[in-house]
Amino acid sequence: MRKRIIIRTALVAALILIGIFLYVIGKEHKVVIDNRDISVGDIIYNASTTYVVWVDNQEIGVIKKGERKIAKVAGVSHKIVVEEIKDNVLTGERYEKRFKLKTNESAMVNIPALINNANEWIDKTK
Amino acid sequence: MMKKIENIIENFGLPRIIIFLFLVLLFILTPFVGVRFDTSINDVIVRFGMNGILVLSLVPMVKSGCGLNFGLQLGIIAGLLGAVISIEMETIGFAGFFTAVGIAIFFAVVFGFLYSLLLNKVKGDEMVVATYVGFSSVSFMCIMWLMLPFKSPNMIWAYGGSGLRTTINIKGYWFHVLTDFLKIKIGNYIFFPTGTILFFALLTFLVWAFFKTKIGAAMIVVGSNTNYAKSCGINVEKMRSISVILSTVIAAIGIIVYQEGFGFIQLYTAPLFMAFPAVAALLLGGATVGKASIKNVIIGVFLFQSILTMTPSVVSNIIKSDMSETIRIILSNGMIVYALTRITRVRT
Amino acid sequence: MRKQSLTKTMNPGVLFLINYAVPIIFIILIAFAIPLSGLSGIYFIRELMIRLSRNSFLILALLIPVMAGMGMNFSIVLGAMAGEIGLIFITDWQIIGISGMLLAILISTPIAVLLGYFAGIVLNRAKGREMVTGFMLAFFMNGIYQLFVLFGMGNIIPISNSSILLPRGYGIRNTINLLGIRQVLDNLIPLKIGDILTPVATFLVIATLCVFITWFRKTKLGQDMRTVGQDNEVARVSGINVERIRVLSIVISTVLACYGQILFLQNIGTMNTYQSHEQVGVFAIAALLVGGASVAKANIPNVFIGVILFHTMFVVAPRAGKALMGQAQLGEYFRVFVSYGVIAFSLALYAWRKRVEKENERKKIMNYKKSILVK
Numbered sequence: 001m002r003k004r005i006i007i008r009t010a011l012v013a014a015l016i017l018i019g020i021f022l023y024v025i026g027k028e029h030k031v032v033i034d035n036r037d038i039s040v041g042d043i044i045y046n047a048s049t050t051y052v053v054w055v056d057n058q059e060i061g062v063i064k065k066g067e068r069k070i071a072k073v074a075g076v077s078h079k080i081v082v083e084e085i086k087d088n089v090l091t092g093e094r095y096e097k098r099f100k101l102k103t104n105e106s107a108m109v110n111i112p113a114l115i116n117n118a119n120e121w122i123d124k125t126k
Numbered sequence: 127m128m129k130k131i132e133n134i135i136e137n138f139g140l141p142r143i144i145i146f147l148f149l150v151l152l153f154i155l156t157p158f159v160g161v162r163f164d165t166s167i168n169d170v171i172v173r174f175g176m177n178g179i180l181v182l183s184l185v186p187m188v189k190s191g192c193g194l195n196f197g198l199q200l201g202i203i204a205g206l207l208g209a210v211i212s213i214e215m216e217t218i219g220f221a222g223f224f225t226a227v228g229i230a231i232f233f234a235v236v237f238g239f240l241y242s243l244l245l246n247k248v249k250g251d252e253m254v255v256a257t258y259v260g261f262s263s264v265s266f267m268c269i270m271w272l273m274l275p276f277k278s279p280n281m282i283w284a285y286g287g288s289g290l291r292t293t294i295n296i297k298g299y300w301f302h303v304l305t306d307f308l309k310i311k312i313g314n315y316i317f318f319p320t321g322t323i324l325f326f327a328l329l330t331f332l333v334w335a336f337f338k339t340k341i342g343a344a345m346i347v348v349g350s351n352t353n354y355a356k357s358c359g360i361n362v363e364k365m366r367s368i369s370v371i372l373s374t375v376i377a378a379i380g381i382i383v384y385q386e387g388f389g390f391i392q393l394y395t396a397p398l399f400m401a402f403p404a405v406a407a408l409l410l411g412g413a414t415v416g417k418a419s420i421k422n423v424i425i426g427v428f429l430f431q432s433i434l435t436m437t438p439s440v441v442s443n444i445i446k447s448d449m450s451e452t453i454r455i456i457l458s459n460g461m462i463v464y465a466l467t468r469i470t471r472v473r474t
Numbered sequence: 475m476r477k478q479s480l481t482k483t484m485n486p487g488v489l490f491l492i493n494y495a496v497p498i499i500f501i502i503l504i505a506f507a508i509p510l511s512g513l514s515g516i517y518f519i520r521e522l523m524i525r526l527s528r529n530s531f532l533i534l535a536l537l538i539p540v541m542a543g544m545g546m547n548f549s550i551v552l553g554a555m556a557g558e559i560g561l562i563f564i565t566d567w568q569i570i571g572i573s574g575m576l577l578a579i580l581i582s583t584p585i586a587v588l589l590g591y592f593a594g595i596v597l598n599r600a601k602g603r604e605m606v607t608g609f610m611l612a613f614f615m616n617g618i619y620q621l622f623v624l625f626g627m628g629n630i631i632p633i634s635n636s637s638i639l640l641p642r643g644y645g646i647r648n649t650i651n652l653l654g655i656r657q658v659l660d661n662l663i664p665l666k667i668g669d670i671l672t673p674v675a676t677f678l679v680i681a682t683l684c685v686f687i688t689w690f691r692k693t694k695l696g697q698d699m700r701t702v703g704q705d706n707e708v709a710r711v712s713g714i715n716v717e718r719i720r721v722l723s724i725v726i727s728t729v730l731a732c733y734g735q736i737l738f739l740q741n742i743g744t745m746n747t748y749q750s751h752e753q754v755g756v757f758a759i760a761a762l763l764v765g766g767a768s769v770a771k772a773n774i775p776n777v778f779i780g781v782i783l784f785h786t787m788f789v790v791a792p793r794a795g796k797a798l799m800g801q802a803q804l805g806e807y808f809r810v811f812v813s814y815g816v817i818a819f820s821l822a823l824y825a826w827r828k829r830v831e832k833e834n835e836r837k838k839i840m841n842y843k844k845s846i847l848v849k
Binding site: 196244247248249250251253254255257258259261262265266268269272273402415449451452453454455456457459460462463466467 | 596599600603605606607609610611613614616617618620621624625803804807808810811814815817818821822825826828829
């Protein structure tokens with residue numbers, strides 16, 4: 001009898017853990033990607049050209065100067081890849097960054113800041 | 127003392143008592159929530175007249191052992207045909223009403239007879255077959271309403287469409303002929319729909335008288351014990367058929383009375399679920415799958431319609447939202463489920 | 475009494491016709507309607523494949539109660555409701571992808587078990603009238619579901635995602651977009667046959683269920699269930715807890731229906747909060763009956779034949795109606811009519827046959843008794 005209760009509790013606990021696991025890796029987050037001028041402290045990074053952006057190996061699209069696109073991703077770890085485009089041709093300039101998002105967070109990414117490796121290239125909010 | 131109370135509860139069934147007490151509570155609450163008590167009572171009486179006959183129609187079939195008539199829709203369709211044809215013939219007033227009734231009865235006898243043939247083949251499983259026969263016939267009529275050659279501009283789709291409209295307004299034909307007949311006005315807001323109530327009383331009396339005749343008595347015997355009936359020399363199948371035809375005819379009349387009070391003829395999918403409130407009302411009044419009496423009809427319709435009228439107005443004023451539809455669903459279907467789970471003796 | 479001679483006919487041809495009356499009539503109907511509708515073969519195949527992947531799981535859920543003698547079980551509607559509640563929650567929490575679907579399954583399973591248990595107990599108290607009671611129970615639970623979803627959610631049950639709430643602040647909207655999990659199982663293993671994207675993973679899941687059901691039949695529990703289905707008294711005498719088995723069969727069926735509905739909705743991608751589950755019962759049962767099943771006997775081939783036949787009619791009817799009468803609406807009504815009609819006909823046929831067999835049994839016993847007396 002005792003054994004049954006223990007097994008059942010363990011089972012329920014396992015299910016709850018699985019539930020939490022699914023919740024965390026399935027939670028959708030919004031990532032806003034801006035191609036705009038941004039001022040960080042005293043420095044201003046200018047948006048100059050067009051880029052094509054990939055998040056988690058999914059193409060988000062082409063973001064021209066001044067534009068913004070929104071990516072919807074799920075889970076904790078993410079990768080963003082930014083490739084420069086001039087005159088509709090890839091120039092070969094490629095930037096890659098990784099970031100993590102906690103369960104309730106959404107993020108705002110700024111391309112000029114990202115290109116220049118500034119620390120403030122991503123802004124996470126709850 | 128406790129034993130006596132327990133007995134009463136057992137006899138009436140706990141849910142029924144709960145509903146009755148709930149109703150009393152609602153009535154008490156009316157003045158406090160801004161709902162007029164007198165108009166509520168008036169509503170209940172009017173709706174009683176409108177719905178009573180439909181519930182009455184269930185009684186013959188229960189008495190003869192055919193169970194609850196979930197195939198009520200067949201009688202309703204007969205009534206709808208009568209109503210629609212009477213409007214096609216442009217008859218108004220009482221003439222219109224009785225023409226509708228007459229034609230409806232004709233169809234009801236035909237439908238009822240065919241229906242009884244089917245039911246006699248499936249003794250013991252009538253209810254479940256009846257439900258689906260009822261549904262299929264309503265769906266079938268949906269096709270028919272579209273195709274039958276009706277011409278009255280009041281009824282067909284505007285702009286040269288063919289086929290009947292979903293709801294047909296009978297204002298100007300025989301709307302409220304019964305309700306207004308010998309209407310008694312009490313004060314400014316209430317009127318007593320003498321005509322409807324008289325008609326209901328008339329039909330109730332006819333049904334009651336019928337069961338006092340030889341055929342009626344035979345029917346009851348068939349319902350309580352088939353074998354005993356057979357040994358008495360009663361033709362069981364014939365009795366059941368008569369009860370089915372009777373039920374269908376009364377239902378046909380019932381829907382016409384309902385429309386007369388409501389003001390509209392509702393075609394297409396409206397009749398699909400009409401059997402359920404009627405069955406629920408009957409059960410609420412104390413009937414079971416094997417037993418039903420006129421007393422059950424009267425109590426049941428009164429309780430059921432009261433709840434339906436009072437709950438929305440009172441609850442909406444308290445909770446400030448419209449729960450009436452949901453409550454209606456829970457109540458009427460819950461009643462039926464409850465009745466179905468009460469153990470009745472096995473019939474042979 | 476003349477009708478008895480029909481079942482006494484040993485002529486296997488006639489027996490076959492009677493046993494499979496429903497699917498045969500259906501095939502004839504369809505044979506007429508297909509050319510009328512003017513639809514192409516490729517369209518059919520694609521439609522049928524989608525519908526097979528979408529509906530089969532739900533209909534498979536119906537098999538277990540039939541095994542236990544509970545007839546055509548409407549409690550799958552309860553399972554569908556449980557699944558929908560799970561989906562509402564994951565939409566609220568914005569969980570997407572396969573994790574979303576799995577989480578929905580995780581959440582709705584206990585709800586389905588609870589509802590199934592309740593349904594099982596109610597049905598046990600209505601022995602002999604399971605089908606009607608199940609039918610009414612489904613309607614009743616619909617009211618409770620509405621209470622929960624239309625009034626409770628947003629109020630007592632916290633919903634943070636306001637896009638799925640009604641403008642008044644509480645209560646879920648009529649339609650919920652399931653974009654997050656749309657076709658997430660279907661596309662899990664992408665396979666393109668020619669032009670058509672095949673939902674491989676879904677079919678694998680369905681196949682697993684078929685294997686499970688076949689295996690289940692052979693287990694002790696399955697055998698017990700079949701005994702209960704055959705004859706309650708015999709089962710009871712053998713020491714089987716009849717009530718428990720019946721409840722168990724309903725619980726299993728409800729849980730399977732819950733998953734089936736999630737599978738179904740995941741394919742469609744949108745959920746009609748208050749309508750999606752209403753027709754589930756009727757269409758699933760009609761499809762099963764069309765596949766040749768009866769109230770007492772249903773197997774896996776019935777399911778698939780039924781889906782193919784029934785859904786072909788579904789696809790074909792509106793077009794045929796339009797071609798025949800000039801109104802597509804006619805085809806719609808015809809679909810509903812056929813669904814209900816099939817059930818009515820099957821039930822009537824079954825009830826009639828059951829009665830006739832009982833009469834035959836009685837006559838046999840009486841004759842036997844008579845022969846003893848004569849001796």
